[in-house]
Amino acid sequence: MTQMKQALEGVITPEMQKVAQTEGLSEEYIAEGLSMGNVVIPANKERNNLKPVGIGQGLSTKVNANIGTSQKKSDSRLEIEKASTAVAAGADTLMDLSTGQDMDYIRKELLKNIELPLGTVPVYQAALKAWHEHDALVEMTAEDIFKAVEQHAGEGVDFVTVHCGVNLEAAERLKKSNRIVDIASRGGSFHLAWILHHEQENPLYADYDRLLEIALKYDVTLSLGDGFRPGSVVDATDRPQIQELVVLGELVKRARDAGVQVMVEGPGHVPIHQVEANIMMQKRICDNAPFYVLGPLVTDVAAGYDHIAAAIGGAVAASAGADFLCYVTPAEHLSLPDIQDVWWGVTASRIAAHAGDIGKGLPGALDRDEQMSRARKELNWEKMQNFALDSEGVALFKKREELSSGEACSMCGDYCAMKIIKDYLKR
């Protein structure tokens, strides 16, 4: 029984209770969201150390951090350290995107040691196997793909990205389009290469029911990948992207009808004035399924600072209703992130998520800002450190500046507006 099915039968699970408590909402609200499919709680039945997290309508915006090796850079200890960094920085969920040799080891270590919901992209595993055995990823079989999903599910992975919408129809639309960046999604490119090479339908689309069965068995939440997400702001909101979204909308319905928890992944690279429309469109076409956006980056030229380009897009997206932000680090497009990049990536996304929570009118979202502002007025640096989203960041400045409470910082010194006006404004 998935969380969704239990909600439909009126059962309040411990996971629902925990989520309700964390969000400050009633258990009934959570259960209703789950039963409609507007809320998901990625919680694999095989996990036993999970801190459940709710994602969806009416809940605070969540932040995911990606870690994982590549063929070019494969240091499993470093990746596990990055996962701990992401947790310490305040990520809500974690995805292991490893494509290096030791992906099995890393995934198992994370499932054992990290309490956050864990997501993976099983097709990476299938592709890696084919690469090793046949020196060509397109040699992966439909069986390989489903087996990889079942393997991850059986181990306790809470949500999986599945690029079911990369189908023959969408590939045709891509060919007819004038995109600059044909495909930016790694998993999407695996499937697209496969269907073009074999001239056959994507197994995850052709045999979607088999995927639903696995999801149902373990209560793995499906995260419908956006293989055709724009990889340039110039390509945003084009026909291939929207074609795939239409297909994903149909697949959301089928998942829900089967009692499978499902969310939808979204762009990508989107100019700021198109972000709100993208959110509205996904919510409408996918009938309010939780929306998991990758950025979006509002420009392509911020390389080295893509956490900022993504924070801009993420904040606008969250404010417009996006539920779940995938972090982007300063290393995006240039390198695997290092530890510092992970910290900055999570923090930038948390700022965006919080700004979005204020924007979407989440009850209580402004409380922390109000407390921070009162602390500022009092020049109480201890309190400011506590209320800051990243206390460690403030601590570094406090040390650099030797700030003590009641004293103004070096920006204004004696000319601090807070100090000056206290003496003159009596109310």
Add this chain to the structure above:
Amino acid sequence: MTQMKQALEGVITPEMQKVAQTEGLSEEYIAEGLSMGNVVIPANKERNNLKPVGIGQGLSTKVNANIGTSQKKSDSRLEIEKASTAVAAGADTLMDLSTGQDMDYIRKELLKNIELPLGTVPVYQAALKAWHEHDALVEMTAEDIFKAVEQHAGEGVDFVTVHCGVNLEAAERLKKSNRIVDIASRGGSFHLAWILHHEQENPLYADYDRLLEIALKYDVTLSLGDGFRPGSVVDATDRPQIQELVVLGELVKRARDAGVQVMVEGPGHVPIHQVEANIMMQKRICDNAPFYVLGPLVTDVAAGYDHIAAAIGGAVAASAGADFLCYVTPAEHLSLPDIQDVWWGVTASRIAAHAGDIGKGLPGALDRDEQMSRARKELNWEKMQNFALDSEGVALFKKREELSSGEACSMCGDYCAMKIIKDYLKR
């Protein structure tokens, strides 16, 4: 004759020619914008080394960087180095906000060595004098304030922030409000303290015509300060803020009638969903005067990362029509910035300005993104470095990763979507 007056008389100045060339617009367009007051070119007649910059409707969004000493931290050489850093990072204008002993020296050095339009806040000079002579900033006289403006103007300062809207009426509104942070503007707090202490009208408001005369004589652009800008997102768009804006709208009209170039400063701290309304309101109330926003920060709890909170608000603001973004550094609210903070602050604001230019539909704004995306598709790291807003940032990663062109980065390695799809997608 100010740039505005010359435009009204049909004269095309060298400054207009230069701005037209930089913006890729006709000289007539620039002249028309100037004559209506929708565009300003801050260019003091006493400057002889100025690279003119246009700010306003239809022009690319500009970025200002602040430098300057405080009483607590006064190292003039460091501040001058920060100014060079801001120029190297791509700032369009510079403001010297020094309140330390050597403010005269710093201002003169900047005017001599920097080609960007320079702005100051002359009331800091008047307040500093009063502090030294009487140990109380409220002891500054109306004469001190106007003399400071005239001094800066005579030396060649291109634009001055003048808090003319902090008047008795707005002070009364403030008293009746329930703001958390009464006043966040340093200059605003000086004026507010003064009018509350003396129970007299703000000289810059009471004798605004005298200010206009100085502005006219030197063609100093007035930047009408927002003394009551919200210092917390909880206070945003409240009665004191809007009361001041209404007054500023009247003062814009008087400046234009006198042929004085004028722009308007804006918030501050504003929740993301209120940003667009703030821009619309300013444009309407101030009859399309160029809008110079300070951030805005979309949350108060991003201390240590306020350049990101400001980039979010700045991008939304620019997209909605704001013309000029004041940078915010990671040190905001905590300390004077250091060299690295200045670089990051300028870069974050430039990302926001560029995202905003795309959002506001500036012709050609997407060109650079398109070139960057094509370079990405080719895995051409040299080109990517060239098209990045901050080439040095990309250079650092290139070095760290030993990236060579044609090769995928460590994020995906052999599984790079760009590489994979090239082999399979024939069009």
